[in-house]
Amino acid sequence: MAERWSLRLRIFLFFALVGLGGLALFAGALVLAGARIGPEATPHLVLAGGIGGLGLLVLTAWVWQLFDENVARPIMLLSGELSATAEAKSTAARLSTDKARYLGALGPAAAGIAEALGRERSTAEGAVKAAIDEVLAEKAQLEAVLRDLRECVLICNLEHEILLYNAEAQRLLGLDAQIGLGRPLFRLVTEQPVRHALDRVKLRFADGRHRTHHDYLSVAVVCATRDGRLTLQGRLSLILDAAGDAVDGFVLTLRDATQPIADHAARDHLLKEMLEGLRRPTANLRAAAEILSGGMAPDAKTQARFVGVMTEEAETLARRIDRLAGAYNELRIGGWSMNDVTAIALVACARDRLADLPELELAHAGADCWLNCDSFSVVEMLALFCREIAGATGVGRIEIAATPDGGHVFVDLVWQGVPLGESAFEPWLNRPLVEGLAGLTARDVLLHHRTEIWSERVGPDHARLRLPLQPAVEDHVSAPASELPARPEFYDFSLLRRRAAGKMAETPLTELACVVFDTETTGLFPSAGDEIVQIAGVRVLNGRVIRGERFDRLIDPGRRIPAASTRIHGITDAMVADQPDARAVLPAFHDFAADAVLVAHNAPFDLKFLQLKEGLIGRRFDNPVLDTVLLSAHLFGHGAEHTLDALAERFGIGFPEGQRHTAFADALVTAEVLCMLIPVLNARGVRTLGDALAVSDEAVAIRRKQARY
Amino acid sequence: MPRSVLLVDDEPNIAFSLEYLMKRDGYEVRVAGDGEAALDSIRAQKPDLILLDVMMPKRDGYDVCQTVRADPRYADVKIIVLTAKGGALDGEKALALGADAFFSKPFGLEELSCRVKELLAESPGDDG
Numbered sequence: 001m002a003e004r005w006s007l008r009l010r011i012f013l014f015f016a017l018v019g020l021g022g023l024a025l026f027a028g029a030l031v032l033a034g035a036r037i038g039p040e041a042t043p044h045l046v047l048a049g050g051i052g053g054l055g056l057l058v059l060t061a062w063v064w065q066l067f068d069e070n071v072a073r074p075i076m077l078l079s080g081e082l083s084a085t086a087e088a089k090s091t092a093a094r095l096s097t098d099k100a101r102y103l104g105a106l107g108p109a110a111a112g113i114a115e116a117l118g119r120e121r122s123t124a125e126g127a128v129k130a131a132i133d134e135v136l137a138e139k140a141q142l143e144a145v146l147r148d149l150r151e152c153v154l155i156c157n158l159e160h161e162i163l164l165y166n167a168e169a170q171r172l173l174g175l176d177a178q179i180g181l182g183r184p185l186f187r188l189v190t191e192q193p194v195r196h197a198l199d200r201v202k203l204r205f206a207d208g209r210h211r212t213h214h215d216y217l218s219v220a221v222v223c224a225t226r227d228g229r230l231t232l233q234g235r236l237s238l239i240l241d242a243a244g245d246a247v248d249g250f251v252l253t254l255r256d257a258t259q260p261i262a263d264h265a266a267r268d269h270l271l272k273e274m275l276e277g278l279r280r281p282t283a284n285l286r287a288a289a290e291i292l293s294g295g296m297a298p299d300a301k302t303q304a305r306f307v308g309v310m311t312e313e314a315e316t317l318a319r320r321i322d323r324l325a326g327a328y329n330e331l332r333i334g335g336w337s338m339n340d341v342t343a344i345a346l347v348a349c350a351r352d353r354l355a356d357l358p359e360l361e362l363a364h365a366g367a368d369c370w371l372n373c374d375s376f377s378v379v380e381m382l383a384l385f386c387r388e389i390a391g392a393t394g395v396g397r398i399e400i401a402a403t404p405d406g407g408h409v410f411v412d413l414v415w416q417g418v419p420l421g422e423s424a425f426e427p428w429l430n431r432p433l434v435e436g437l438a439g440l441t442a443r444d445v446l447l448h449h450r451t452e453i454w455s456e457r458v459g460p461d462h463a464r465l466r467l468p469l470q471p472a473v474e475d476h477v478s479a480p481a482s483e484l485p486a487r488p489e490f491y492d493f494s495l496l497r498r499r500a501a502g503k504m505a506e507t508p509l510t511e512l513a514c515v516v517f518d519t520e521t522t523g524l525f526p527s528a529g530d531e532i533v534q535i536a537g538v539r540v541l542n543g544r545v546i547r548g549e550r551f552d553r554l555i556d557p558g559r560r561i562p563a564a565s566t567r568i569h570g571i572t573d574a575m576v577a578d579q580p581d582a583r584a585v586l587p588a589f590h591d592f593a594a595d596a597v598l599v600a601h602n603a604p605f606d607l608k609f610l611q612l613k614e615g616l617i618g619r620r621f622d623n624p625v626l627d628t629v630l631l632s633a634h635l636f637g638h639g640a641e642h643t644l645d646a647l648a649e650r651f652g653i654g655f656p657e658g659q660r661h662t663a664f665a666d667a668l669v670t671a672e673v674l675c676m677l678i679p680v681l682n683a684r685g686v687r688t689l690g691d692a693l694a695v696s697d698e699a700v701a702i703r704r705k706q707a708r709y
Numbered sequence: 710m711p712r713s714v715l716l717v718d719d720e721p722n723i724a725f726s727l728e729y730l731m732k733r734d735g736y737e738v739r740v741a742g743d744g745e746a747a748l749d750s751i752r753a754q755k756p757d758l759i760l761l762d763v764m765m766p767k768r769d770g771y772d773v774c775q776t777v778r779a780d781p782r783y784a785d786v787k788i789i790v791l792t793a794k795g796g797a798l799d800g801e802k803a804l805a806l807g808a809d810a811f812f813s814k815p816f817g818l819e820e821l822s823c824r825v826k827e828l829l830a831e832s833p834g835d836d837g
Contacts, residue, residue, distance in 0.1 A: 318815040325795035325813070407797070421779075422772035422806075452802045454771065466805065468798055 008072045012064065019060035023053050070102040078103070078110055085114045152232075152256075155239070157249040160185040170548075172232075172256055173225060180549045181541050182513050183595070185252070189232065190223045197221040197236045198250060205238055205247060221252070233257035263332050270327050277320050284313040333450060333470060337374040340472040343402030343411065344368045346379055350400070353383035360390045365399040370472035371409040377445045378469070380433045384442060385413055385465055388428050393417045408451075408468040412458075419463040420455040429453075504597075504624060505690035509678045512689055514540040514626070515593040516671035517551075518663045519606045520569040522561050526608045531557035532582060533571050535589055536663035538671050539596065543678050545671045551592045552664045554579040569661045586610065586617045593623060597689060601644045601670045603627035626692055628670055630699040631677050635684065638702055644669060651676040712829050713737040715756035717747040717773065718791070719765045723814075727760060730818050734825070744768025748776060751783065757829055758787040760821075763794065763803070771806055778807030787828040791816070 005013075030049040034042055078100050100107030146153055146166040152173065155164035161182050165173075173179050173188045185194070201219045204210050210217050218237035224230065234254035241248050288306045291298060298306065347364040354360060386398050395415040403410050429443040446453060451468050458464045517537035523530035536552040538545060554571065556579045566572055600606045603625050610621045632642045640646075644666065648655065653672045659665030681687075686695055714736045718724045724740055731738045739756065741747040745767045747759070759777070763770035770790055777783045790803040790811040803811040810824055 314815075318817075321795075321815060322813070328795065329797050419775075422775050423768060426772075450796055450798075452796065452798045454802045454805055456805050468801070 007076055008068060011067060011072045015060055015064035015067070019057050019064075022056045022060065026053050026056060074100040074103055074107070078107065082110055082114065085117060151234070152254040154185065154252040154254070155249060156185050156252065158247065163249065169254075172230065172254070180539055181546055186226075187591075187594075188226060189254075190226060193221055193223040194236065194252070201236060201238055201250075202247060205240075221254075222257070223254075229258075230256050231258045231261055233261075259332070266331055270324065270331070273327075274324050277324070278317065281313040281316045281320065285310055285317070288313070329450070332473075333372075333448070337376065338372055338473075339375055340370055340372050340474055340476065341375045342368050342370055343400070343409075346371075346375060346382065346402075346411070347400045349375070349379040350382040350386065353379060354386060357387065357390065359396060360386065361397040362386060363397065363399050364401070365414065366401040366403065369402040369404055369409060370476045371402060371411070372470040372473050373449060374445070377433065377440060377448075381442045381445050382411070382413070382467075384428060384431075384433060385425075388425065389413060389415060389420070389465065392420065392424060404471060407471070409471050411467040411469055413465040413467075414458060414462055415464070416461060417463055419457050420465065422454070425453075425455065425465070505688060505693070507689050508687055509681060509689065509692060510543045512540070512542075513596045514599045514671075514674065515551075515596040515623075516540055516599040516667050516674055517589075517593070517606065518600060518666040518670060519609055520565075520571060520661065520663045521609060522557050522559060522565050524605075526605075526612055529559070530609075531555075531559060532609050532613075533557050533561060533565075533576055534569065534663040535585065536667045537589065537592060538664070538667050540599070540671050540674055543675055545668070545675060547668070550664065551589055553585045553588070555585050556581045558582075569663075582613050583616055586613050587619060590617070590619045590621065593621070596623060597626055598623045599626045599628065599670065599674055601628045601647075601666070601673070603629075624689060624693065626674075626689075627696060628673050628677065630696040630703075631674075631681065631692065633699045633703065634686070634695040635677065635680055638699075644673070647673045711735055711737045712757040713739065713754070714825070715739050715741060715747065715750055715759045717741045717744070717759060717765070717770070718762040719743055720762070723762075726818065727821075730822060731760075731825070734822055736825075744770070744773045747773050751777060751786075755783060756786060757832065758789065758825060760825075761788055761790050761808075763790060763792040763799070771802065774803065774808055775806045785832050787832060789821075789824065789828070 026049060030045045034045050037045075100110070146164070149166055150168060152169040152171075153164070153166045154162055154169055156162055162179065162185055163181065165179055165181075170179055179188060197219045201210075201217055204213060204219075205217060216237075217240070218235050220234075221236045222231070222233050224232060232254040234252065237251045237253075238247050239249045239251060240246065288309045292303065292306050292310075344364050347362065351362045354362060382400070389395065389398060393415060395417055397415070399414045401412045401414060403412070429446070430441050432439045432441055433445070434440075449469060453465060453467050455463060455465045515537045516539075517535065519532045520534040521530050521532050532555050534554050537550065538547065539549040540546070554576050556576045558581060561571060561573055561576070598607070598621065604627070607621065607625060614620050628644075628647065629642045632640070632647055636642070636650075645660075647653075648669050651673060653669055653676070655669055656665050681692065681695075686692055714731045716724060716727050716731065716738060717740075718727070719742050724742075728738050728740055736758075739750055739754075741750050743765050747761070748768070750756075751759070759773075761770045761773055768776075770792070774788055774790060777786060777788065788808045788810075790800075790808040791814060792799045792803070792811060793814040795813065800811045800813070809828055812821060812824075
């Protein structure tokens with residue numbers, strides 16, 4: 001019991017004991033004195049005892065007061081400050097020690113401890129900050145690498161939901177915005193091959209065979225896009241948890257193998273056709289020749305027939321060879337090393353290879369141009385030619401120009417002087433280019449690129465070495481830039497440990513996958529024939545707007561747009577004239593919103609338009625629906641204003657310049673409003689989708705009642 | 710005086726046929742089996758036309774073609790390049806090096822015969 005009393009109380013009780021005990025002793029002593037002296041002394045003793053007792057009490061109280069002021073309270077204060085310092089995360093721990101000046105060395109000692117603690121903390125904090133900075137830098141590098149990797153990378157959890165994808169994945173698989181964080185992988189690629197690969201490698205892990213397996217936890221996989229457009233080839237690797245004893249998910253790296261596989265098939269086909277196509281006429285030719293030359297001695301008429309056969313078959317052979325040669329030249333030049341590159345890049349690399357010849361000036365001339373080649377070996381070859389040209393002719397400057405002409409891009413090395421003789425550069429072609437390339441010669445490089453090289457005069461006093469190469473495979477000039485934002489939200493590893501898909505109603509709002517959308521229409525009366533002219537949506541996942549995952553389409557409403565509506569959303573008849581109609585766009589939107597909660601500001605209006613089209617597109621919009629108007633009404637009361645503008649202003653969200661009343665901007669602002677509402681809802685006990693739907697129902701009921709008055 | 714044709718090919722079988730064809734057409738025919746021999750033969754006596762195979766030992770057909778064209782004395786000599794390479798660029802290279810025409814093997818003899826006649830008609834010949 002006494003242990004729980006405060007220090008000051010205990011000291012007070014101590015002094016009280018001293019005071020009262022002293023008083024009792026004093027009284028006892030006086031009673032003893034009174035008994036010895038006799039009753040006549042009683043008044044004097046009472047007087048002296050009263051004064052002495054009072055003095056004792058006053059003295060005790062005074063000393064207690066001093067003690068309380070200078071010892072007990074400072075100790076309490078100090079201990080309070082010490083425990084506050086221990087609790088606080090602050091590094092600036094300074095104790096007010098002036099009140100503790102009568103506590104001897106205790107005050108300075110405590111201050112010393114607090115200061116040491118502060119120093120320790122700031123060191124630790126600095127280290128933590130440095131570590132975080134380092135992690136962030138590494139993360140940024142990883143993001144950059146993933147973003148720019150020419151291989152499609154997907155990371156999935158064991159529920160096959162996508163946790164990460166890169167720009168190439170979006171380019172390759174992202175048709176109709178099907179790709180997205182938290183979305184099922186198998187809506188993008190065929191299920192069986194990937195599942196099979198996953199099962200194989202999981203089994204390998206479970207058996208512990210991966211420790212000795214040369215592929216460790218990875219396995220080759222060939223699959224296709226769900227629409228059958230592309231054949232994909234790559235690898236699947238398991239991701240283990242930190243301890244390395246459970247599977248968390250997997251990485252899928254894929255490449256578009258459609259073209260290489262088609263090339264391979266074409267090559268095989270050509271080879272087969274060559275063998276079979278040449279065998280028959282050759283057999284016929286050989287038989288006829290043997291009869292004519294052997295001892296069979298046919299008569300003149302038969303001889304003439306065999307000569308006819310030979311002529312015919314020889315012509316067949318010649319035609320077939322021409323056709324095969326044509327087909328061979330049509331085949332793409334294969335090999336992993338072929339890549340698109342600019343002429344300027346080739347020249348720059350060749351210049352680097354010639355750094356040991358400072359007296360030779362190598363310049364790019366003319367316009368830049370893309371071409372397709374094995375840039376490594378071509379650079380080596382160009383460098384070799386420059387070196388040899390300079391050696392053979394003594395020129396100090398060579399210009400390299402690339403000119404598209406016909407089916408080729410001609411790479412020309414131009415110098416002042418006369419052309420090189422064939423016999424002059426023949427030896428260059430047969431010398432190994434660089435070490436470590438298996439003795440590869442310039443001749444091999446020419447052969448691989450199915451090209452020739454020659455030297456000719458150009459203009460009155462210049463000569464050039466011509467190297468025809470293939471034009472670029474991809475369109476680099478008009479190809480659209482990637483639509484990914486500069487810093488895409490293309491991964492979310494919190495999904496790695498998302499609990500197995502439970503009932504959607506129990507999903508916390510903070511973990512919800514939503515599609516926040518908005519429509520622009522021809523008017524306000526869907527049931528009276530008004531139509532959608534624009535629909536846009538953006539995904540919200542785990543309380544975060546995923547700006548890169550958007551849907552934004554114009555729709556031809558199949559009717560005129562009233563001028564009054566055009567004034568609001570700015571969409572004219574001309575703008576939608578050649579756009580697809582609702583039958584084409586809404587199924588794509590349905591796909592985009594699959595498995596997500598649909599959210600809109602004043603959802604019944606937009607939803608009505610969608611529901612009226614369900615028959616037309618043969619799909620139902622049966623997603624759970626949240627309405628930011630109703631959520632706001634629940635939080636801020638039914639008297640407040642709940643327009644999108646009012647909500648945006650309340651949360652400090654700005655519309656993009658001039659974009660209010662475009663479907664995408666409105667959807668984006670609604671999405672941001674939703675993300676602001678979720679924590680407020682949480683604080684008010686509305687935590688799950690089910691809770692949010694329940695309060696929405698209440699809000700509907702209240703608003704309905706209000707509408708009656 | 711008949712026009713002269715120099716036939717340069719290291720393959721005796723095709724040389725045999727071509728020699729026969731050119732003689733049939735009334736030309737004086739000489740045959741060389743490689744690039745060196747061809748250049749020697751040209752220096753010894755200038756032909757009106759050369760039928761030149763590309764793939765040969767020592768100096769190849771491109772080399773011979775370029776060497777002949779580099780000498781202004783032989784500017785009026787017609788050159789037809791014959792090639793067994795099937796690449797799209799072989800013909801382009803032959804023309805770039807100064808050939809007047811090129812044929813990919815296998816070719817039709819009558820077609821070649823016509824082209825030879827056309828080319829020789831373009832140049833009047835030494836005796837006018």
